[in-house]
Structures are given as C-alpha cells and as structure tokens.
Amino acid sequence: MKSLLVTILALFSFTCLYSQIYPDKYFIAFTDKNNSPYSIENPQEYLSARAIERRSRYNIPIDIHDLPVNPQYIEAVADIGVQVINPTKWLNGITIYTNDPSLLSEIEAFPFVKSVRKARQATQAHPKTDFDDDISLFKPSWENETIIDFSNRTKATGKSTSLQYGLGYNQINQINGIPLHDDGFQGQGMVIAVLDAGFSYANQLNAFDSLYMNGLIYGTRDIVSGGTNVYQGSFHGTGVLSTMGANLPGELIGTAPKAGYYLIRTEDTGSEYLIEEYNWASGAEFADSTGADIINSSLGYVDFDDPNQNHIYQDMDGNTAPATIAADRAMSRGMIVVNSAGNSGNYTSWPWIGAPADGDSVFTIGAVDANGIIAGFSSIGPTADGRLKPNVVAQGAATVIASSNGGTTTSNGTSFSSPIIAGMTACLWQINQELANMSILEAIQQSGSYYNNPNYQYGNGIPDYNQARMVLSAQNKGIALTPESIKVIPNPFFDKIGILFNAIDSQLVTIRMFDITGRLIVSGKFDVQRVGLNYLELTQLDFIKPGIYTLTVIAGEKRLNSQKIVKVKD
Numbered sequence: 001m002k003s004l005l006v007t008i009l010a011l012f013s014f015t016c017l018y019s020q021i022y023p024d025k026y027f028i029a030f031t032d033k034n035n036s037p038y039s040i041e042n043p044q045e046y047l048s049a050r051a052i053e054r055r056s057r058y059n060i061p062i063d064i065h066d067l068p069v070n071p072q073y074i075e076a077v078a079d080i081g082v083q084v085i086n087p088t089k090w091l092n093g094i095t096i097y098t099n100d101p102s103l104l105s106e107i108e109a110f111p112f113v114k115s116v117r118k119a120r121q122a123t124q125a126h127p128k129t130d131f132d133d134d135i136s137l138f139k140p141s142w143e144n145e146t147i148i149d150f151s152n153r154t155k156a157t158g159k160s161t162s163l164q165y166g167l168g169y170n171q172i173n174q175i176n177g178i179p180l181h182d183d184g185f186q187g188q189g190m191v192i193a194v195l196d197a198g199f200s201y202a203n204q205l206n207a208f209d210s211l212y213m214n215g216l217i218y219g220t221r222d223i224v225s226g227g228t229n230v231y232q233g234s235f236h237g238t239g240v241l242s243t244m245g246a247n248l249p250g251e252l253i254g255t256a257p258k259a260g261y262y263l264i265r266t267e268d269t270g271s272e273y274l275i276e277e278y279n280w281a282s283g284a285e286f287a288d289s290t291g292a293d294i295i296n297s298s299l300g301y302v303d304f305d306d307p308n309q310n311h312i313y314q315d316m317d318g319n320t321a322p323a324t325i326a327a328d329r330a331m332s333r334g335m336i337v338v339n340s341a342g343n344s345g346n347y348t349s350w351p352w353i354g355a356p357a358d359g360d361s362v363f364t365i366g367a368v369d370a371n372g373i374i375a376g377f378s379s380i381g382p383t384a385d386g387r388l389k390p391n392v393v394a395q396g397a398a399t400v401i402a403s404s405n406g407g408t409t410t411s412n413g414t415s416f417s418s419p420i421i422a423g424m425t426a427c428l429w430q431i432n433q434e435l436a437n438m439s440i441l442e443a444i445q446q447s448g449s450y451y452n453n454p455n456y457q458y459g460n461g462i463p464d465y466n467q468a469r470m471v472l473s474a475q476n477k478g479i480a481l482t483p484e485s486i487k488v489i490p491n492p493f494f495d496k497i498g499i500l501f502n503a504i505d506s507q508l509v510t511i512r513m514f515d516i517t518g519r520l521i522v523s524g525k526f527d528v529q530r531v532g533l534n535y536l537e538l539t540q541l542d543f544i545k546p547g548i549y550t551l552t553v554i555a556g557e558k559r560l561n562s563q564k565i566v567k568v569k570d
Contacts, residue, residue, distance in 0.1 A: 025085065025275050027322075028077055028107060029093040029114040036070045050191070050291025051333075058334045058436045065090055065329060073112050080106050086223060086282040090329040091322060095278050118274070118309070166251040167408055170370050171243070171395040177255055177424040179466040180431070187244075187259030190426040191218065193287030194241055194419070195280060195297045197267035198233025200404070205238070207246040207402040211261065216245075221286050222265045223279045230265040235404050236415065237263065240298045242402035243416055244423030251408050252400050255423030262290055267299055274309040274322070277301055277355065281326035288333050293429060295335060296422035297327070298415035300342045300354035300379075313352060317384040321355030324362070331361035336429070336437045338422040340414035341366040341390040342379030345457075353379045353389050363425075363441055364389045365418040366459060367396025372449075374457045378414055381456040390459040391441070392448050394420045424465050432472050443468040452506065452531050470535035474500050481533065484560055486553050492566035495542040499553065501534045510554040511538060513565070521549065528555075541567070 038045055043052050043062045055062060069087040074094055078084050082098040093114075098104070108116050162182045165172060172178055180186075199220075202208055211217050220230045230237070244254040245261055266283035267276055280299065287295050301323055302311050315321055318328065327337045339357045341364050344350050357364040357379070367375040375397040381389030396417030403409035421444075429440050445451060447468040450461030470489075479487055481502035489498045499511060506529045513522040521544060526536045546567050553560040 024099070024101075024118065025095055025097050025273075026104065027091075027093055027095050027117045027275075027278055029091070029117065030069065030073050031112050031114045033064055033067050033070050033092065034112075035072065036067055038067050040064070040067065047289055048291045051289055054291060054293070054334045057433075060332070060334050066333075069094060070112075073110075076110060077107055077113075082107070086279065088278055088281040088326070089285055090326050091278065091281050093278075095275055095282075118306075163253045163257075164249040165253045166248065166400075168243075168246075168252040168254075168400040171399055171420055172253075172255055172424070174368075174370070174372065174395055174462060175420070175424055176464045176466045177427065180424070180427045180469060181253075185427045185430050187256030187423065187426045187430060190256065190259045190294070190430050191262065191290070191292045192244060192256060192259050192294045192296060192422060192426055193262040193264055193284075193290070193292040194237060194244075195264050195266045195283045195287070195295060195299060196234070196237030196240055197269045197299075198235070198265050199230045199237040199241060199263050200232060200235045202238045202241060202263065203231050205402055205404075206406055207242050207248050207252065210247040210257065211245050214258075216258070216260045218260045218262050219290065220263045220265075221283070223283045223286070224265055224268045230263045233265060234267070234269045236269075236298070237265070238404070239401040239409075239411055240296065240415055240419045243399065243419045244296070244426075246402050248402070248408070252402065255420050256426045259423065259426050262287060262292055272303070272305050274301075274304055274306075277321060277323035277326075280323040280356070284326050284330045284337075288330055288335060293335060294422055294426055295327075295330060295337045296339075296419045297337065297356065298340045298413075298418050299323075300340060300357055302342075302344070302350060302354040311355060313350075314384050316352060316355065316358040318358050318360040318387070321358070323356040324359045327356035327359040327362045331359070331437060334437060336363060336422075336425060336441065337361070338363045338365060338418055338425065340364075340418040343367075343377040343413050343415075345374075345378045345380050346376045351380050353381060353383070357389065358383045360387060361438070363421070363444075364391050364459070365396075365414060365421045366390035366393040366457065367412075367414045367417040368393045368458075368462065369397035370395060372462055375412065375414075377412065378417075378457070381459070388454055388459060389456070391445055392421065392460050392463045393417065393458050394462065421463070428465055428469055428472075431469060432476065434476075435472065439472075443472050446471065446530070446532065449529065452529060464535075466537070467535045470498055470500065471533050474533065484555060484558070486560055486563070488551060488563050488565055491563075492568040493541065494568055494570055496537060496539040497541065497551070497565065499536045499538075499551075501528070501536055501553065501555070503528050503531055503534055503555070505531060505556075507556040509536065509556075511536060512552045512554070513538070513544075514550045514552070516548055516550075542570070 082096045085095040220228045246254040247257045264283040266279040367378040394417040398410040399416035445460040447464040448460030487500040509526045552562045
C-alpha cells in the first residue's frame with residue numbers, strides 16, 4: 001500500500017510539473033551552442049549571400065545568435081523517442097511532440113538542456129467553419145476583423161497618377177506614398193517576408209499574376225505542417241499580401257507591387273497555443289536566412305486556448321514573450337519588423353497591444369479609417385514599461401484587399417494597416433539602402449501627423465512617406481538648415497518644386513512665386529504641424545513659362561528669406 005501511494009504521488013507530481021495532456025508539444029531550451037559544427041567564421045553554411053551582405057552593409061557582426069541550434073543536441077533529444085518539430089536558433093531550442101510524459105524527464109536530465117516548457121496542451125480544437133479557407137475570425141488577434149465583398153462596385157480611379165489604384169487609392173494616398181511610386185520606387189530589389197496563417201488561392205488570383213510571372217514570389221515555407229505548401233489554412237495571409245503586392249490596375253495596387261516576397265506560414269488557424277510564438281521565431285529566422293529586408297507580421301499573442309499560457313500585461317515589456325524576443329532579434333540582424341497592433345482597443349479588460357508588437361524595436365501599426373480617425377478596435381499602448389505604442393497608424397478600417405472570388409473586398413483590422421506600412425517602407429528603404437533600419441523608421445515616425453504630440457492611440461500618427469523621403473534625401477546630401485530657414489529642391493525645376501523648411505513651431509506657411517515683374521504666379525498654403533525639418537511641395541507647374549522667378553516663404557506672419565528659382569523646359 002505504501003509503495004502504491006508513493007507511485008500515485010510521483011505520477012501526480014510529474015503531471016503537475018509538465019501539465020501533460022495527450023497529445024502535447026513542448027519547447028526544449030538549450031544551455032549553449034558549444035561544440036557546434038557551425039562557426040561564426042563560416043556564415044555561408046547557414047546564411048544566404050544576401051543575408052550576409054545585409055550584415056556587412058550595416059556593420060552587424062555575425063554572432064552566436066546566428067549559429068544554428070547544435071545538431072548534436074537535436075539528435076540526442078530525438079533519440080529519446082520524441083518528434084522534433086522546429087528548431088529556433090534565436091531562442092536556442094527546439095519544439096517537440098511526444099505522447100509519452102516519461103520521456104520529458106529523460107530530456108531534462110541532459111546537461112545541455114536548460115528547461116522544458118509546455119508549448120501546446122491538447123484540448124478540443126476550434127470547430128471548422130466556413131472561414132477555414134477565408135479570413136479566420138476565431139483567432140484572438142483577428143477579432144473584430146470583418147470582410148465585405150464589393151467586387152461588383154464601380155471601380156474608382158482617384159486622382160491622376162502613374163498607377164491606376166482603383167478603390168485602393170485612399171489607403172496609399174493617405175500616407176502620401178503615391179509620389180514614390182510615380183518616381184519609380186515600387187519596391188524593386190527589396191524583399192518582404194510575410195508571416196501569416198496561410199495564403200489560400202494566392203497562386204490562383206489575378207491580383208498576384210505579375211508577382212508570379214516576374215518571379216517575385218521567391219519562396220514559401222510552412223512552419224506549422226512542414227514543407228512548402230502555404231496555399232492552405234487561411235485566406236488571411238492572401239488579404240495581407242494583396243495590400244502590398246496586388247497589381248490589379250483600376251481595382252487595387254499594393255504599396256510594393258514590384259518587391260519580392262517570401263510567404264511563410266507560422267500560424268495554425270485551428271487552435272491558439274504558445275507554440276505559435278515559437279513558430280513565429282522559426283519563421284522569422286527563415287526570413288533572415290534568405291536575406292529578407294522586411295518582415296510583415298499581422299499576428300499577435302495575448303490569450304491562448306490553455307489559459308495557463310496567457311500573457312499578462314506585465315509581459316508586454318519588450319523582453320518576455322518568445323515572439324517579442326525573436327522580433328527584436330530580427331531587428332538586430334538589420335531587418336525591419338512591421339507588426340499589427342491588434343484589434344482589442346475597445347475591450348476594457350485588455351485594450352493594449354500584444355506580442356510581438358511590444359518589442360522595443362518592432363514597428364507597431366495601429367488602424368484609422370479613410371478619414372484618418374482612429375478605429376475603435378485598434379489596440380493601444382503603452383507597453384508595460386511605459387514606451388509609446390503604436391508607432392504609427394494607417395488605414396485599417398474598410399481597407400481594400402483582394403477577394404477570394406477574384407475581385408476586391410474590404411476588411412477591418414490592424415492586420416491590413418500593418419502591410420500597407422510594410423510595403424511603403426520597402427519603397428522608402430529602396431531609395432535609401434545605405435541607411436540602417438532604425439534611421440528609416442525614425443524618418444517615418446518624424447513624418448507622422450502626431451509626431452509633436454504623440455499618444456497611445458495614434459502613436460506618431462499617419463506618416464507622410466514623401467516627407468520622410470525628402471528629409472532623408474536632405475540629410476544624405478548634408479543639407480543642414482538653421483531654424484526657420486528654407487532650401488528649394490530641385491532648382492532649376494520643371495513641373496514641381498519642393499521646399500525644405502525648418503520649423504520652430506506649428507504654424508501656417510504660405511509659399512508664393514513671383515515673376516520678374518513682381519506678378520504673383522502661384523501661391524500655396526500649408527498647415528505645418530511638425531517642429532523641425534518639413535517638406536512642402538508645389539506641383540503641376542508645367543504651365544509656367546521658362547525663366548527666372550522669386551520664391552517667398554511666409555511662416556505665420558514672418559517673411560523668411562526669398563530665393564531665386566529657375567524654370568526650365570522639359
């Protein structure tokens with residue numbers, strides 16, 4: 001009887017230790033990467049040439065975090081009799097599956113094993129719904145996301161531009177990205193990795209014909225099930241991709257229609273467990289190894305099907321959640337990680353962002369409507385340690401995306417404001433590839449409509465990508481302006497001129513152009529809200545005759561210095 005009691009107590013203790021319910025998945029953390037066959041001196045064994053070049057360009061040394069998980073450790077764990085699912089070098093461990101609890105104690109006994117953490121507990125899975133091949137609405141991070149089909153509506157064209165944006169005009173015009181496209185910067189040469197739950201029909205829809213025909217889908221990876229078939233699981237990733245890569249003239253043009261893409265499935269729509277965060281890390285590592293420049297992640301983690309795995313607000317400190325640690329690690333490798341803020345802004349119990357949006361280097365994106373008003377569902381900051389989030393906002397209410405029937409649709413959610421920003425950031429970085437990731441992000445934030453007075457709903461506000469471009473251009477050329485001074489670019493000009501203006505306060509700025517007789521030719525007024533360097537532009541000046549003109553700038557009631565400018569023929 002005594003022996004039986006000891007056995008029962010031992011089994012009870014073991015069950016409590018690992019919270020084991022069949023079947024189960026675990027994360028095995030290793031202590032080190034000692035005696036690895038890989039070395040820092042030979043990164044070509046585990047990183048692509050493009051990934052190595054990125055590190056070299058931005059003076060980022062190859063370090064221990066770049067080394068793969070020690071294959072000897074993986075083999076030793078596998079030999080115990082468990083199934084290895086995915087390694088993650090940035091978290092230095094592996095996810096495993098086993099239905100034999102006794103094997104966990106054997107694994108934990110290895111001297112190179114730091115800890116064993118439950119990653120997934122088997123409970124009743126979410127029931128299959130009609131959304132399994134569409135946008136899956138039962139994922140916690142996608143709550144409040146809705147879709148409305150309007151494929152038969154009249155196609156809008158917006159203003160005259162080099163591309164026919166159709167109904168998607170507002171979402172790119174709102175962030176002033178069209179001037180970059182008009183000047184030929186549409187993401188060429190940039191690589192965006194999309195981490196999501198699946199890309200159903202993406203390889204069949206006309207919206208992505210140009211990506212496939214031009215070889216711009218560089219690769220796919222299914223972290224959830226293994227292999228490369230990502231055209232399953234959910235339409236969510238397809239909708240996300242369309243805000244960047246779609247090319248349907250007259251209907252929808254994405255923010256980076258000529259960028260290259262990796263499609264990576266990290267999310268299992270049938271359940272929500274902590275393993276998703278480890279999948280995220282593995283997916284981000286794959287993106288890094290390919291040489292991707294930008295990661296878009298319209299994913300977030302707070303609540304799980306096993307409440308014991310739920311995050312608390314104190315976890316949103318930028319250093320705790322596994323996905324957050326991995327996201328910041330990706331940023332430290334020279335990439336830009338753009339992540340949706342989340343859709344819980346109207347919940348009193350949890351209005352805040354989730355992981356990995358809390359990362360201190362992660363570019364977190366909230367949502368506004370077409371008029372620039374914050375969407376009620378958009379998750380808010382601050383982080384648990386008091387940092388500003390979101391970083392900026394873009395259209396996430398009634399965002400135009402590709403539809404599974406071949407037309408277009410609208411959807412609500414920060415899942416769609418995030419890739420709008422990711423795609424346009426690729427175009428901005430395309431122009432300034434010599435600048436490191438944080439310099440690009442700082443310029444975008446400084447262009448925000450709330451930059452002088454940020455808050456926890458809008459962050460730095462709606463960015464102005466043309467403003468960011470011109471400010472970066474001025475900085476690259478060594479143009480330094482004293483307070484309230486101006487610089488006209490280009491000069492001579494043909495059809496437009498830009499004015500760099502160093503503002504000392506929010507004020508109304510009037511720009512006037514006079515001919516040599518003193519006759520007023522053009523006048524424009526600008527409500528300048530940003531303190532510091534601003535870019536103002538007068539366009540459609542091709543009607544003006546070639547000659548010499550005088551440009552005068554009035555800030556508030558103060559006339560600044562006038563400059564001679566020259567109009568030339570085309």
